Amino acid sequence: MLLWKLAFRNLFVHRLKTLVTGLIIVFGTTLAIVGNSVVDAISGGMQKSLTNSLTGDIQVYAADAKEKIAVLGGSDGNLPDIGYLPDFKKVKTALLEIPNIKAVIPMGISFAMLNPGNLLDLKLEELRASYKKTPRDDARLAALKEHVRMIVRDIERSQTENQDNLGGVFGGEKLFKDAGENIAKALDQSFWNDFDRHSDARLEFLANKMAPLIFDDNQLYLSYFGTVPELFEEAFPQFEVVKGTMIPEGGRGFLFSDFVYENQVKHRVARRLDQIKKQIDKEKLTLKSSKDLQDKVKANIAQAAEVYSQIEPPAAATLLPRLQQLLGSKSSKFPELVSEFLAMDDTNFPTRYTFFYDQIAPQLILYKVKVGDTFAITGFTKSGYSSSVNMKVYGTYRFRSFESSPLAGALNVMDMVSFRKLFGILTAERRSETESLDAEMGLGDVGRDDIEAMFGAATESTSETRVTSNLQSLTQGRFGQVDSERRDLDTKYSRSDMEDGVFMNASVVLKDPSRLDATLEEIRAKNDEKKLGLQAADWRDSAGIVGQLTVMVRGVLYLFVFVIFSVATFIIMNSMLMATLERRREIGTMRAIGAQRSFLLGLFLRETFVLSFVFGLVGTLIGVGIVLAVGARGIPAMGDVATFFFSGDRLYLQVNIMHIAIVSLCMTIVALVSTQYPAWRAMKISPLEAMQSSE
Amino acid sequence: MDNIQLSNVVKEYHLGKVTVPALKNVSLSIDRGEFTVIAGPSGSGKTTLLNLIGCVDVASSGDVVVGGSNTAQLTERELTDLRLHKIGFIFQSFNLIPVLNVYDNVEFPLLLMKDLSKEERRSRVMHFIEKVGLQDHMKHRPNELSGGQRQRVAIARALVTKPRIVLADEPTANLDSVTGQSIIDLMKEINRSEQTTFLFSTHDDNVIRQANRIIKLRDGVIVAES
Numbered sequence: 001m002l003l004w005k006l007a008f009r010n011l012f013v014h015r016l017k018t019l020v021t022g023l024i025i026v027f028g029t030t031l032a033i034v035g036n037s038v039v040d041a042i043s044g045g046m047q048k049s050l051t052n053s054l055t056g057d058i059q060v061y062a063a064d065a066k067e068k069i070a071v072l073g074g075s076d077g078n079l080p081d082i083g084y085l086p087d088f089k090k091v092k093t094a095l096l097e098i099p100n101i102k103a104v105i106p107m108g109i110s111f112a113m114l115n116p117g118n119l120l121d122l123k124l125e126e127l128r129a130s131y132k133k134t135p136r137d138d139a140r141l142a143a144l145k146e147h148v149r150m151i152v153r154d155i156e157r158s159q160t161e162n163q164d165n166l167g168g169v170f171g172g173e174k175l176f177k178d179a180g181e182n183i184a185k186a187l188d189q190s191f192w193n194d195f196d197r198h199s200d201a202r203l204e205f206l207a208n209k210m211a212p213l214i215f216d217d218n219q220l221y222l223s224y225f226g227t228v229p230e231l232f233e234e235a236f237p238q239f240e241v242v243k244g245t246m247i248p249e250g251g252r253g254f255l256f257s258d259f260v261y262e263n264q265v266k267h268r269v270a271r272r273l274d275q276i277k278k279q280i281d282k283e284k285l286t287l288k289s290s291k292d293l294q295d296k297v298k299a300n301i302a303q304a305a306e307v308y309s310q311i312e313p314p315a316a317a318t319l320l321p322r323l324q325q326l327l328g329s330k331s332s333k334f335p336e337l338v339s340e341f342l343a344m345d346d347t348n349f350p351t352r353y354t355f356f357y358d359q360i361a362p363q364l365i366l367y368k369v370k371v372g373d374t375f376a377i378t379g380f381t382k383s384g385y386s387s388s389v390n391m392k393v394y395g396t397y398r399f400r401s402f403e404s405s406p407l408a409g410a411l412n413v414m415d416m417v418s419f420r421k422l423f424g425i426l427t428a429e430r431r432s433e434t435e436s437l438d439a440e441m442g443l444g445d446v447g448r449d450d451i452e453a454m455f456g457a458a459t460e461s462t463s464e465t466r467v468t469s470n471l472q473s474l475t476q477g478r479f480g481q482v483d484s485e486r487r488d489l490d491t492k493y494s495r496s497d498m499e500d501g502v503f504m505n506a507s508v509v510l511k512d513p514s515r516l517d518a519t520l521e522e523i524r525a526k527n528d529e530k531k532l533g534l535q536a537a538d539w540r541d542s543a544g545i546v547g548q549l550t551v552m553v554r555g556v557l558y559l560f561v562f563v564i565f566s567v568a569t570f571i572i573m574n575s576m577l578m579a580t581l582e583r584r585r586e587i588g589t590m591r592a593i594g595a596q597r598s599f600l601l602g603l604f605l606r607e608t609f610v611l612s613f614v615f616g617l618v619g620t621l622i623g624v625g626i627v628l629a630v631g632a633r634g635i636p637a638m639g640d641v642a643t644f645f646f647s648g649d650r651l652y653l654q655v656n657i658m659h660i661a662i663v664s665l666c667m668t669i670v671a672l673v674s675t676q677y678p679a680w681r682a683m684k685i686s687p688l689e690a691m692q693s694s695e
Numbered sequence: 696m697d698n699i700q701l702s703n704v705v706k707e708y709h710l711g712k713v714t715v716p717a718l719k720n721v722s723l724s725i726d727r728g729e730f731t732v733i734a735g736p737s738g739s740g741k742t743t744l745l746n747l748i749g750c751v752d753v754a755s756s757g758d759v760v761v762g763g764s765n766t767a768q769l770t771e772r773e774l775t776d777l778r779l780h781k782i783g784f785i786f787q788s789f790n791l792i793p794v795l796n797v798y799d800n801v802e803f804p805l806l807l808m809k810d811l812s813k814e815e816r817r818s819r820v821m822h823f824i825e826k827v828g829l830q831d832h833m834k835h836r837p838n839e840l841s842g843g844q845r846q847r848v849a850i851a852r853a854l855v856t857k858p859r860i861v862l863a864d865e866p867t868a869n870l871d872s873v874t875g876q877s878i879i880d881l882m883k884e885i886n887r888s889e890q891t892t893f894l895f896s897t898h899d900d901n902v903i904r905q906a907n908r909i910i911k912l913r914d915g916v917i918v919a920e921s
Contacts, residue, residue, distance in 0.1 A: 002799075002806040009794035589790040592751050593804050593852070594779020596772060687751035687778070690790050691742060691864060 226419020
């Protein structure tokens with residue numbers, strides 16, 4: 001009791017010092033509690049995002065893989081070379097013998113490119129289709145032709161404006177040397193006078209000589225995984241189709257991740273408007289105050305051409321007065337009106353957003369690839385060849401409750417058969433076919449000119465399919481051989497076609513995810529027993545760099561807390577040491593009067609204990625308070641990076657008893673460590689100090 | 696029985712390589728109930744002698760026997776215990792514990808003794824506080840008291856454990872002469888009533904005159920005894 005009284009009073013007498021030390025402790029404990037809670041929430045969010053979606057609980061892949069698996073990409077952003085395994089069925093059968101395993105789904109993850117063609121490509125394709133239609137819709141044809149002429153005029157303008165730059169880079173290429181001459185030809189009235197009679201040749205000319213002059217970045221880079229779609233749907237109950245339909249059972253096809261579809265495939269301007277709307281609605285940002293939103297508006301204005309050049313002249317004519325009315329503008333120049341329209345502020349944003357989707361969007365190519373389209377996708381095989389297949393887009397999918405998670409929405413889906421074709425890990429038969437094709441085409445860079453030569457584009461050949469094949473050549477030809485198996489698209493495959501054979505990795509879904517470690521061991525045992533040639537990694541290890549993020553974030557947090565606690569330890573030690581020096585005579589007196597050394601140790605321990613307990617408790621309470629107050633409402637994710645870390649729109653925090661226990665333990669350690677040296681020094685103080693006669 | 700017994704006590708201090716003799720071959724015995732003054736100029740060894748008797752320091756050679764124990768043979772822990780139970784200290788600068796009030800300061804050594812009941816402690820503390828006349832200042836902190844009052848608290852603290860010996864190192868040095876006299880009177884009164892042995896150092900002639908035994912020290916040697 002005496003010791004407690006002394007401890008409290010000593011702290012009280014030196015209240016400024018006590019307060020400073022106390023505040024450091026409060027800061028450290030609050031940070032530790034809140035920080036841990038945030039990291040837990042992020043970690044938990046990521047775990048849920050990943051295990052309920054792409055990675056499953058465990059990933060298995062070839063034991064002789066050259067690199068570690070990284071479903072969402074490794075540290076360098078590339079997909080690692082994880083090799084492949086020859087027989088999925090064998091692996092699946094063996095693994096399903098383990099009781100805790102609910103499902104094993106074959107996967108193969110890769111990158112691919114697709115180029116849906118630029119605006120002119122698409123318009124020419126439409127025009128070509130219109131010529132084939134009976135009865136002919138002359139008004140539609142005229143509108144399309146007018147639009148194409150407008151696009152060519154845009155090309156002419158950009159050619160003149162960028163003459164110098166282009167000359168330097170592309171001056172050597174025949175296409176660009178002849179550009180001026182060809183543009184003049186395409187803009188000449190005579191070119192259009194008899195267009196209908198020579199439509200095929202004219203379209204051919206425009207596709208080959210004009211379209212390549214547009215420097216649009218239409219290339220889409222997609223990460224995807226091959227799987228057996230219906231198996232995947234079954235194993236991940238949160239999987240749902242958003243747009244379109246599911247890939248039919250046994251069929252070949254492609255599903256975009258809805259996240260990718262909305263964020264990469266959608267028209268850039270529309271996408272930005274969506275983001276602005278979302279941030280205004282959900283995060284209560286304003287255009288006036290948010291630099292980020294202002295930048296989006298600026299980008300939209302800068303890319304107004306992507307809106308007005310996509311609108312056919314007749315539609316533009318209809319839109320013009322409506323825009324004039326909306327904007328209260330007298331300008332009769334459509335491009336100007338569009339730019340002005342896109343310069344939005346807080347007051348007009350809601351009306352203009354609605355106007356955009358009601359009036360403008362229907363005239364735009366809102367998605368570069370439409371649901372229901374068939375497109376050619378190009379991937380690189382292991383051996384370095386490129387390989388293309390035609391795929392039908394059946395729709396988009398997402399994982400319910402992870403709609404806004406970039407993690408869960410990172411990968412697009414493809415059927416296993418297409419994946420094997422594209423990835424080039426196929427039968428020997430297919431391989432030899434590929435090789436002969438390559439030999440035929442000549443290896444190395446295949447330039448556009450070569451492709452054109454190959455398809456005889458320079459001569460005015462009139463085969464109806466030419467435009468199509470040339471259009472495809474834009475995407476496929478540049479990278480290698482064309483998938484010649486268009487018919488293959490409609491072929492139905494049996495489950496065993498899908499499951500038998502090569503796969504790269506497989507998602508293992510557990511019945512009881514909390515028994516993950518034990519199940520990993522069982523998989524390893526099964527692997528040894530059945531010689532499956534597998535290795536297994538939990539979701540964290542297999543997700544790649546993303547899975548390690550929480551570990552790193554937690555590491556940084558712990559480092560930070562460690563530093564703060566170290567500082568606190570140091571400061572407490574220092575102030576205790578000062579106290580022993582200041583109180584030499586007092587301590588000496590106590591010793592002279594008959595206090596044992598242990599009494600002094602007790603006194604010092606109590607002082608630090610009171611200090612760390614009281615302020616540690618305050619810090620813990622503040623931390624818990626913050627977690628409860630902020631955590632229940634959720635921290636809104638500001639921007640894409642936060643959405644990525646939070647695995648969603650909001651981060652919900654929870655109080656964890658473990659954290660409080662850890663913080664308490666830390667504080668005890670701080671108290672004990674910081675007292676050692678001062679107490680030792682104090683115990684060395686001789687009772688003779690009491691006899692020093694100065695006051 | 697002798698209360699304090701010193702025989703051939705030598706105390707040397709080492710300052711670097713130089714050895715400074717503080718006491719040279721001192722022999723001395725003090726009986727129970729004596730009121731003894733150690734007199735001498737500064738540096739004569741008064742404080743050293745008190746320190747040795749008070750068991751806060753040990754002799755370089757010779758025997759110091761306090762209350763029947765030879766201090767040279769005791770451990771640090773046993774010396775501390777001896778100080779607690781058999782010796783009371785009164786310091787020149789009072790040396791009260793600043794964060795404790797009068798009552799708590801007086802009670803402090805009793806709490807160190809651990810084996811006293813609460814009632815026993817209370818009655819002893821009250822007895823000595825009344826004895827030194829501070830019953831109206833029990834809740835005061837040392838910095839709220841005058842020098843004389845502080846020294847009274849120190850006296851009460853020294854006596855509360857009922858020690859055989861009370862050692863006082865120049866107890867009046869920091870006090871004016873009137874207050875000093877009242878402190879001496881108080882100590883004499885307690886010496887009479889409690890039969891406590893008092894041994895104190897001073898160079899104040901007024902104090903020296905009132906002792907019933909005077910030991911004069913000069914350069915570490917007893918030069919006169921009366």
